[in-house]
Amino acid sequence: MTIAFSDMTASPTRTLGSSGRRVSRFFETGSRGVAVAAGGVVILALGGVTVFLTVQGWPAWTAASGLPQNASSLWALAGPLAFGSVWASAIALVLTAPISVGVALFLSEYAPRRVARVLGSVVDVLAAVPSVVFGLWGLMVLAPMLAGPYAWLSAKMGWFPLFSGQSSATGRTILTAAIVLSIMMTPIMASVCREAFTQTPQALREAAIALGSTPWEVIRLAVLPYGRSAMISGCMLALGRALGETMAVAMVLSATPGLVSLQVLTSSNPNTTAAFIAQNFPEAHGMQVSALIALGLVLFAITFVVNAVARRVARPRKEA
């Protein structure tokens, strides 16, 4: 960092005269200004959103009537929806995490370079597919395909609490929604992990090899510990996408707002906050609008907490 900096300031002085130095100073202060302004915009946007959500949603916090779903209070409405958001995202994360780490390990450790490059860009393209496309695919292809396996699961493994209850004939359950979410999360988490894995210091790998490690032991001793914080922050980035995902969930999930249930194969599933807002906003008016905006604030708070926790966990361990 310091070397690069002194290089940059040194070179114009050498090649250009005093006017060049003035230009260079102009760019120095200019780029500083632009950077500060850009930083400020982020803070302003975040602050603006918070103020908007708080002010516009304010009346709903104390309201006892006129709320969507005839809820008795905002908490009664927000609680089950917050549960739905967290539950769907948690299932998705459980499905995503091993696959993403596997993809990243394959790309960084096992795949021949050319295959890794092609496959790496395929994963990146997957991240760019709009969520409405995943929603359509989930609704029209995945859900009907899963209805059969769900019926089998609930018949054979109905004793397991998550698989209990009458299985959905359409397959549009929270498990399907979570699978769709996990497909959307995988590229994000995989590319974060791959970046970290490929940057494992060669010295660490060589040290492990010198101790007689097999390739898997190299991964276990050198690559995974080095990439630990990247794996966690990848999880959290992916979780952030899942919590806020609206369109795909709204299209795929057969939701009953107000329901809190851990069963993942039935027709009645808890709705997610984001999907609920999107489904009810077009026909909302008066207090309902305030309530939906207040729900946005709740979702915002959940995301904020998830991020804060992630930062804490992902902080690199202090060297002993």
Next chain:
Amino acid sequence: MKTIHLNKKVPVALIMTAAIAATLGLGGCAANEAAGNSPTTDAATTGGTSLSGTLNAGGATSQTAAQEAWRAGFQNANPNVTVNYDATGSGTGKQNFSQGGYLVAGTDVPYTAAEASGAFASCATGSTLVEVPVYISPIAVAFHLTGIDALNLDSSTIADIFTGQIQTWDDPAIAALNPGVTLPSTTITPVHRSDSSGTTENFTDYLAQTAPSAWPYPAAQSWPSDLAGEAAQGTQGVRETLSATTGAIGYLDASQASDLGQASIKVGSSWVAYSAQAAAAAVEASSMDAGRASTDLVIDLDRTLTDPTTYPLVLVSYMVACSQYADPNDGALANAYLSHIVSSSAQQAAAQNAGSAPLSQTLAARDASVVGAIK
């Protein structure tokens, strides 16, 4: 070096030409508007093609396809008018109309009598609220069973299916209504809308009025949250779920139900399949909502009609306007556009484009007399 210079000059020249053109163009627009103002006020009475301006409208999503047909027809006849219809939903549409953002609005849920006597931003003082039924859409109870295209289902059986009291298709309650039909033992999957919608409100209103003991819920835009069942987003979501699932039953805009099995509902003592005429007849046979201004033609839909020429499971959507606008040009535009909407050619166009039921002659004449008086 020279080529670089040339390259640099070309864009400048282009920009200047564009700027001049833009200035001229803008000047032209302004002149048009200034000159156009006085003739447009006359156009309200003559209904000629000299109308100009922009009519911003919006609201109910149910009217989207119909509004497309109406706008196209109207703009063909009045090339200087731009009509925008923003399908924001009924609630937002009414809110924007109240605040003056829309000159006219579409809504599935009319203003209450108390709201209707309030103040509206675009209206002149002393104006009354105009609400006219313009869009009638039969709602079909559709199902997916292999080899069965039609069934008879009365409202209490429908209510029992949607509340989960009846769980299989060969239930004795369904068999009793359909002698001679071999019903499979397939599990019934009732499908409802997950988003709040006018279709749900009219369907639940139908059940609440005709089968109050089997359906203890009030009419509402969102599905009762303590009922289980499959939820799907939007009309297309319901249709997609019904097509993909054997044993599913749902309610949706009849125009979207053509490739599914359809239930005939019980009206009086006969079984009536939906038809455009029967739907329009049900609206005509219902009485007007009492206690409103003479321009406020809100219909109190009677789902308990017994006349077998009516199909009372319908959605009625309204257009909202002022009887007198603060700006006469706005009044002329609203008058011309709403008059176009209730005309028989526009109603036919909507039937083609949206599968709606055209207004009956009596209804159309009643609407026309109100919207023709908008100033």
